[in-house]
Amino acid sequence: xxxxxxxxxxxxxxxxxxxxxxxxxxxxxxxxxxxxxxxxxxxxxxxxxxxxxxxxxxxxxxxxxxxxxxxxxxxxxxxxxxxxxxxxxxxxxxxxxxxxxxxxxxxxxxxxxxxxxxxxxxxxxxxxxxxxxxxxxxxxxxxxxxxxxxxxxxxxxxxxxxxxxxxxxxxxxxxxxxxxxxxxxxxxxxxxxxxxxxxxxxxxxxxxxxxxxxxxxxxxxxxxxxxxxxxxxxxxxxxxxxxxxxxxxxxxxxxxxxxxxxxxxxxxxxxxxxxxxxxxxxxxxxxxxxxxxxxxxxxxxxxxxxxxxxxxxxxxxxxxxxxxxxxxxxxxxxxxxxxxxxxxxxxxxxxxxxxxxxxxxxxxxxxxxxxxxxxxxxxxxxxxxxxxxxxxxxxxxxxxxxxxxxxxxxxxxxxxxxxxxxxx
Amino acid sequence: xxxxxxxxxxxxxxxxxxxxxxxxxxxxxxxxxxxxxxxxxxxxxxxxxxxxxxxxxxxxxxxxxxxxxxxxxxxxxxxxxxxxxxxxxxxxxxxxxxxxxxxxxxxxxxxxxxxxxxxxxxxxxxxxxxxxxxxxxxxxxxxxxxxxxxxxxxxxxxxxxxxxxxxxxxxxxxxxxxxxxxxxxxxxxxxxxxxxxxxxxxxxxxxxxxxxxxxxxxxxxxxxxxxxxxxxxxxxxxxxxxxxxxxxxxxxxxxxxxxxxxxxxxxxxxxxxxxxxxxxxxxxxxxxxxxxxxxxxxxxxxxxxxxxxxxxxxxxxxxxxxxxxxxxxxxxxxxxxxxxxxxxxxxxxxxxxxxxxxxxxxxxxxxxxxxxxxxxxxxxxxxxxxxxxxxxxxxxxxxxxxxxxxxxxxxxxxxxxxxxxxxxxxxxxxxxxxxxxxxxxxxxxxxxxxxxxxxxxxxxxxxxxxxxxxxxxxxxxxxxxxxxxxxxxxxxxxxxxxxxxxxxxxxxxxxxxx
Numbered sequence: 025x026x027x028x029x030x031x032x033x034x035x036x037x038x039x040x041x042x043x044x045x046x047x048x049x050x051x052x053x054x055x056x057x058x059x060x061x062x063x064x065x066x067x068x069x070x071x072x073x074x075x076x077x078x079x080x081x082x083x084x085x086x087x088x089x090x091x092x093x094x095x096x097x098x099x100x101x102x103x104x105x106x107x108x109x110x111x112x113x114x115x116x117x118x119x120x121x122x123x124x125x126x127x128x129x130x131x132x133x134x135x136x137x138x139x140x141x142x143x144x145x146x147x148x149x150x151x152x153x154x155x156x157x158x159x160x161x162x163x164x165x166x167x168x169x170x171x172x173x174x175x176x177x178x179x180x181x182x183x184x185x186x187x188x189x190x191x192x193x194x195x196x197x198x199x200x201x202x203x204x205x206x207x208x209x210x211x212x213x214x215x216x217x218x219x220x221x222x223x224x225x226x227x228x229x230x231x232x233x234x235x236x237x238x239x240x241x242x243x244x245x246x247x248x249x250x251x252x253x254x255x256x257x258x259x260x261x262x263x264x265x266x267x268x269x270x271x272x273x274x275x276x277x278x279x280x281x282x283x284x285x286x287x288x289x290x291x292x293x294x295x296x297x298x299x300x301x302x303x304x305x306x307x308x309x310x311x312x313x314x315x316x317x318x319x320x321x322x323x324x325x326x327x328x329x330x331x332x333x334x335x336x337x338x339x340x341x342x343x344x345x346x347x348x349x350x351x352x353x354x355x356x357x358x359x360x361x362x363x364x365x366x367x368x369x370x371x372x373x374x375x376x377x378x379x380x381x382x383x384x385x386x387x388x389x390x391x392x393x394x395x396x397x398x399x400x401x402x403x404x405x406x407x408x409x410x411x412x413x414x415x416x417x418x419x420x421x422x423x424x425x426x427x428x429x430x431x432x433x434x435x436x437x438x439x440x441x442x443x444x445x446x447x448x
Numbered sequence: 449x450x451x452x453x454x455x456x457x458x459x460x461x462x463x464x465x466x467x468x469x470x471x472x473x474x475x476x477x478x479x480x481x482x483x484x485x486x487x488x489x490x491x492x493x494x495x496x497x498x499x500x501x502x503x504x505x506x507x508x509x510x511x512x513x514x515x516x517x518x519x520x521x522x523x524x525x526x527x528x529x530x531x532x533x534x535x536x537x538x539x540x541x542x543x544x545x546x547x548x549x550x551x552x553x554x555x556x557x558x559x560x561x562x563x564x565x566x567x568x569x570x571x572x573x574x575x576x577x578x579x580x581x582x583x584x585x586x587x588x589x590x591x592x593x594x595x596x597x598x599x600x601x602x603x604x605x606x607x608x609x610x611x612x613x614x615x616x617x618x619x620x621x622x623x624x625x626x627x628x629x630x631x632x633x634x635x636x637x638x639x640x641x642x643x644x645x646x647x648x649x650x651x652x653x654x655x656x657x658x659x660x661x662x663x664x665x666x667x668x669x670x671x672x673x674x675x676x677x678x679x680x681x682x683x684x685x686x687x688x689x690x691x692x693x694x695x696x697x698x699x700x701x702x703x704x705x706x707x708x709x710x711x712x713x714x715x716x717x718x719x720x721x722x723x724x725x726x727x728x729x730x731x732x733x734x735x736x737x738x739x740x741x742x743x744x745x746x747x748x749x750x751x752x753x754x755x756x757x758x759x760x761x762x763x764x765x766x767x768x769x770x771x772x773x774x775x776x777x778x779x780x781x782x783x784x785x786x787x788x789x790x791x792x793x794x795x796x797x798x799x800x801x802x803x804x805x806x807x808x809x810x811x812x813x814x815x816x817x818x819x820x821x822x823x824x825x826x827x828x829x830x831x832x833x834x835x836x837x838x839x840x841x842x843x844x845x846x847x848x849x850x851x852x853x854x855x856x857x858x859x860x861x862x863x864x865x866x867x868x869x870x871x872x873x874x875x876x877x878x879x880x881x882x883x884x885x886x887x888x889x890x891x892x893x894x895x896x897x898x899x900x901x902x903x904x905x906x907x908x909x910x911x912x913x914x915x916x917x918x919x920x921x922x923x924x925x926x927x928x929x930x931x932x933x934x935x936x937x938x939x940x941x942x943x944x945x946x947x948x949x950x951x952x953x954x955x956x957x958x959x960x961x962x
Contacts, residue, residue, distance in 0.1 A: 065853060157670055158651045159641070159677075162855055174667040177652050177660045205845060206852075207868040220868035222843070228870070231877040232951065233884040241948050244936045248956050251928045255802040255961060261867055262957040268869035319853060324626045324638035375629045379637040410674040 055191070055431025057392070059184065060301055060314045060345075060360040061210060062294070064338070066322030067164065069331060069368035070384030070413070073131075074145055075101055077110055078124045082404035086370040099327060099372045101129065109135045113397040115143075125397065130336040133343035134387070141395035142346070143387060144447035148399045148416025150367060150383035153408065159380035161322070164365030169210040171423045171438050181213030183423055184313050187432035189215050195310030197274050202315040203300045211315055218315065219271060223293070225300045226279045229272055278307035288344045292337045294318040298345040306352045312430065321364060325375035338362075346389060359390035359429055359448055361422070369411060370404065382412035386422060388447050392429070398445045421445055482801040486923045488512055490801050493962055494757050495519070495792060496567035498814040501920050502904070516792060519568035520605060520785040530563040535830050538590035539696035548696075551830070551837045553594035554584075554849055558832040559823055561809075562816050568788065572604035573597060574809060575756050577848055580615050580647060581856040582624040584849050589620070591701060593849060596620040605785045608749065609740045609778075612647060613733045619689045619702050625854070628689045632712035635681035642854055643736075644672055644680065649744040656771045657764035658747045671744050672719055679716040683725045683735045686711030704729075746774045750787070755860040758791060759800040766796045804962040805867050807857075808844035812878060815954055818920045820900035821882075826893035834894045840878040844871060867960075876955055883950035896950060898943050910937035917949055922958040929958060 076083055080103060087100035106126035110119045115138055125145070127135050137143040155173050156163060163176050171183035185200060193199040200211040200218035203225070211218035221228050232241055249266050253259035282303040290296035297316035304311065318338060323330050342360060349355035367384030383402065399417035408414045424434035424442035435441045482490055488508045492499045495516070499507070507515045518525060534556050538549040557577075561570045577600060584593055596618050603611040615621055616639075622628035625639035645651055652668035653661040663669040686706050695701040706729035713727040716735075723738045725731045739745070750770045754762035773790040777783040791797065806814065812835060815821065823831035834840060841847040845866060846857050858866050885892035902908070905916045914933040918925040925933070937949050953959055 155667070157673060158645070159674060160645050160651055161853065162859065163651060177668050202868075205870055207865050209865075212865075217868070220870040222870050222874070228873055230873060231880040233880040233947070236944060237948060240936070241951065244932060244948075244952055245955065247932050248929065248952060251926065251932065253957060254926060257803055257805055257864070258957045258961045260864060261805060261872070261960040264867050264869055265872040265955075265957060268872045271869065272873070322638075322854065324636055325629065371634070373634050373636045374631045375626055375636045377626065377636065377638075380641065 055429065056357055057429050057431065058305060058312055058314070058358045059426060059430055060298075060316065060358060061184065062338075062342075062360065062362045063165065063168075063204075063208070063315070063317040064321050064334075064362055064364040065161075065165070065317055065319040066364070067161065067366045067368055067380055068321040068334075068364040068384055069323060069327065069378055069381075070147070071368075071370060072099065072101060072327075072331060073128055073335060074147060074385045075106055075126045075128070076124075076147075076401040076404065077106065077122070077126045079401065079404045086404060087372065089371060099376070099378065101126075105129045108132065111135065111138055111397075115139055115141045115395040127339075128332065128335045130332045131339040134339045137343060137346065137389060138395060142391060142393055143389050143395050144393050144398055145396070146386045146388065146398045146417055146422055146445070146447070148383045148401050148413065149386050149419055149422060150413075150415040150417075151419055152415055153382050153410075153412065159366055159382070161365045166209065168363045168365070168419060168423075169208060171420055182208070182210040183427065183437055184210050184430070185213035185216055185218075187427050187430050187437050188312055189213055190433065190437065191431045193312045193430075195312065197271055197278075197304070197309045197311060199311055200313045200315075201301075201304060201309060201311045203297045203304075204315055204317040206317070208315050208317075211313060218313075219267075219311075221275065221300065221304075223296050223300050224279075225275055225303065228268075228275045228279075230269060274309075278304060278309055282307035287348055290341075290344075292341060294337055295341040295344060298341050299348075302345055302348050302352075302354075305349065305358065306354050323368070323377050324373070324379060325377040327368075327372070327377045342387075342389060350391075356391045359388060359392055359426070361389075361426060362387045363419070363422075367413060370407060370413060371411060382408065382410075383415045383417075384413075388422075388426075390448070393448050394446065396447070398447050417445070418442065482798065482923070484508065486801065487798055489923050490798065491516070491792060492567075493806075493810070493814065495788065496571050497561050497810065498818050499567075500818055500820075500904070501916065512792075516568070516789065519566070520782075520789060522566040522569040522605065525565050527565050530560065530565060533563055534559050535825075537594050540589055540591040540691070540701045549590060549830070551590075551833065553590055553597065554836045554847075555823075555830045555832045556594065557597060557848055558813065558835055561813050562821060562823060562832075569601060569605060571757075572784070572788075573600050574807075574848070575753070576600040576604050576611075578756070578851075578856040579752065580621070581851040581854065582620050582849065583851050587620045587623050589623075589702075591696070592618075592620040592623070605782070605788065607779070607781050607783045608774075609736060610781070611784070612643075612740060613736050615647075616643070616684075616732050616736060617704060619704055622687055622689050622704060627684055627687055630681060630685050630687065631710035632682065632685045635678060635685055635712070637677050637681045640681035640684060641677045644677065644739065646855055648739055648748070649742055650748045652744075654744040654747040654751075656743075656747055656768050658751045658762070658767040658771075659764060671742070676718050679718045680735055680739070682712040683716045683718075683723070684732050686731070687729075741778070746771045750774055752860045753787065753791065755863075757788075758797060759803055760861050760863055763796060766794055769794060802961045805863050806960055806962045807863065807866065808841060808846040808871070808875075809848065810962060811844070811875065811960065812840060812882070815879070815882060815896070815921070816894070819950070820897040820904065822887075822895050822897050824893055824895075826891050829893050832894055834881065834892070840874075840881065840894075843874045844878060845874075875960075876951075879951050879954040883947050883954060896947075898946055901946070908940055910934060910939050910941050913937055913941060913946065914949070917953055921953045922956065925958060929956070 084100050088098045108119055109127040109129055110122035112122040112124045151167055166176050167173055169182050170180040172180050188199045198219045202218045202220045203223050207220050253262050284299055284303045287299045290299050301314045320334050363386050368378035368381040372378050402414045402416055420438055421442045425445050427434040427437050429448045488504050491512055535552055538552040564570050599614045599618055603614050625642055626636045627639035630636040649671050653671050660668045688705050690705050691702045711727055716723050716725055725734050751767050770790055774787055777786045825831050882894055883896050885895040905913050911934050914937050
């Protein structure tokens with residue numbers, strides 16, 4: 025669907041039986057927070073997601089340069105269309121009085137969440153470019169999911185899986201669930217991996233065709249799964265198939281108890297993924313981490329229509345999800361965080377697109393979030409040697425705060441200590 | 449899709465005991481060296497889309513080398529019957545804007561992979577459409593997609609540099625990675641970056657044995673910098689795809705033009721060297737000629753080939769040995785065929801028996817070849833349509849030509865990431881449909897012909913049928929699996945029991961390994 029699959033090189037041998045299932049041991053004391061991570065795959069352009077209104081002149085110059093010739097390279101959002109979504113670091117400031125930032129005009133719903141004090145905007149966030157120069161999709165997504173840099177060739181576990189293992193998190197369906205259809209590295213470590221569900225979750229089930237001998241067929245299927253495997257890879261497949269069968273009832277029970285029929289009719293794949301997560305949370309799946317993904321941000325050409333569509337979808341889907349949880353009394357434990365491979369180049373190419381860049385923005389949303397702006401954009405007149413926005417907030421700083429929210433020890437998981445940003 | 453969802457067990461009690469069991473799986477039976485027949489089955493699984501028991505016997509009788517030598521010169525294999533059986537090649541968009549033969553190019557890949565006698569060629573196509581992944585969702589032209597596969601098929605066993613040059617010049621690739629319209633003075637870097645990172649050499653500088661070369665600070669040395677990406681992008685400016693709307697022919701309906709006015713002229717500084725770049729359409733081949741000779745390219749390509757065809761964790765020795773062959777044939781028009789031959793003849797090849805998960809495409813197409821698989825048109829659908837456009841391969845996470853992103857379905861070496869709970873349950877649906885559909889069902893376009901299967905077995909006795917299916921699908925199976933299947937089939941199984949046995953074996957962990 026969206027993300028290229030990663031698992032640990034350390035799974036090597038696959039002799040260990042991974043597994044999502046520690047479900048029946050007691051829940052460790054500590055944080056009860058639930059983190060919903062959303063990958064914006066492809067590298068989202070931060071400058072047109074959150075426009076630095078306070079530097080609008082420099083922004084316009086970068087996005088509508090007179091030399092080389094405009095309007096071919098124009099990616100600027102006109103000032104007038106930013107009036108309704110303008111905001112300041114203080115969420116209480118109205119759009120009409122705000123002077124510092126503005127959401128993309130497609131993100132009206134996000135502006136409302138911001139005004140409610142539930143949305144944190146982390147500006148200027150990214151990978152330390154001096155250390156990771158490649159601006160590569162895989163490396164960017166890998167770094168964000170492992171909380172490391174320069175380890176791509178050796179393979180590290182997902183920081184969220186490591187955190188949950190360290191706090192002994194469990195759940196009726198395991199501690200981690202991906203609804204993107206894929207197993208993300210974020211939710212894999214040497215001991216556990218996420219339960220991966222289709223969207224909608226109702227489709228998670230064994231199919232046999234419904235002939236006369238169903239009972240015998242399923243009995244024989246279980247016998248076959250119980251046979252000694254002939255190789256480590258076979259043992260791994262067997263463990264996944266056994267686990268999937270064991271969790272099928274649990275997923276179906278939640279799916280039928282929580283039909284989600286009062287959810288606004290999903291308009292997109294992301295919308296539908298988030299709807300599934302809402303059903304699972306409210307239905308009592310008990311997982312501490314959920315993963316969804318939205319693809320299409322690699323806008324090397326025709327950026328404007330593409331990104332506007334994606335941001336409209338993101339904004340609406342997040343708003344639907346948050347308000348649904350709120351209505352069902354389930355929003356108090358849930359924090360939603362977005363991340364993306366990297367940002368994009370401030371100046372456009374001649375295809376009306378932008379190439380791979382550095383710093384961008386990410387969002388953190390939830391009742392426990394202290395709304396506002398964290399970090400800042402760099403001086404837009406001082407780009408780095410490659411013409412990119414220099415990082416102002418190390419991506420591991422955001423991760424560090426999220427590990428803390430999950431009840432983990434950020435220094436132990438990341439192997440380094442980051443100052444607290446304080447958005448949650 | 450005819451599947452009906454059934455629950456494994458009535459309550460959580462059984463599920464609980466299964467969960468507990470997960471923590472302590474039974475130990476794997478000690479890996480035993482494959483028998484001579486299993487070695488042939490291993491070769492046919494890895495370098496082809498598997499084969500029926502009869503074909504396995506024929507290859508074993510003639511000798512694997514005879515088979516492989518013929519396969520590596522596909523033009524010498526008469527494939528006219530398979531080619532004649534394909535549905536028509538798709539054309540470009542109709543004048544009224546509708547798309548003719550939607551997904552025909554994709555179904556044709558499946559039809560060819562199942563029916564072609566040029567099996568190694570088609571297995572290489574699967575490798576290259578993952579390596580040089582392009583997506584219909586951006587290319588949006590059925591004829592272009594179809595033509596792209598022709599390039600991969602014709603060049604997939606040839607010379608790597610020529611293959612890269614041909615891929616780079618294809619309209620589908622120009623559109624997919626935006627080299628169409630890449631113009632001076634502000635280049636579009638998309639193609640340049642992926643050319644270096646995904647198609648040729650990767651991010652890290654490699655030794656000949658595939659190990660990473662560390663820099664002074666201990667971090668991997670990069671192959672190239674951002675400045676190199678920009679230089680390569682500038683060198684490849686000036687190309688455009690142009691359409692001739694009145695001509696829907698896939699080979700003439702569009703063309704690539706080079707406009708010197710939008711080309712950025714002059715020599716370029718790339719990776720510390722000066723590269724002369726002609727200011728004409730050969731600028732791209734000049735750059736590719738320079739890049740494919742960089743030292744990381746051979747270990748990067750060889751490692752990936754080994755990871756796709758042999759083992760997820762090739763030894764440094766295996767990589768280094770094959771890199772030697774790669775480099776010795778750098779200008780050989782049959783470079784890749786020589787590399788494949790060396791891979792299959794390396795002492796490590798047979799030590800990798802049953803050591804990889806099957807990719808979903810292998811899982812499904814293998815079944816259609818090992819058993820009498822049928823791809824046929826159904827109501828309003830082309831042959832094999834149930835596998836594509838939202839069908840089974842989509843649900844299994846590997847629909848050819850619909851990669852999740854610019855990189856493809858999984859990172860080479862991380863194939864096991866495809867084995868997740870969603871996949872194992874989706875495959876029960878797939879095989880319910882494929883093994884359970886009856887010829888009388890006019891909506892089924894992918895199925896196993898049970899009567900043909902009975903003819904192949906040549907006996908109605910349960911034990912004979914069990915032995916045949918076990919040989920066809922799981923190299924004979926363990927004694928415990930043999931006993932389980934014989935017991936399920938009984939003395940004289942009817943067609944429904946036969947379908948049930950297929951479902952059981954196709955969903956067994958034994959069938960899921962490669």
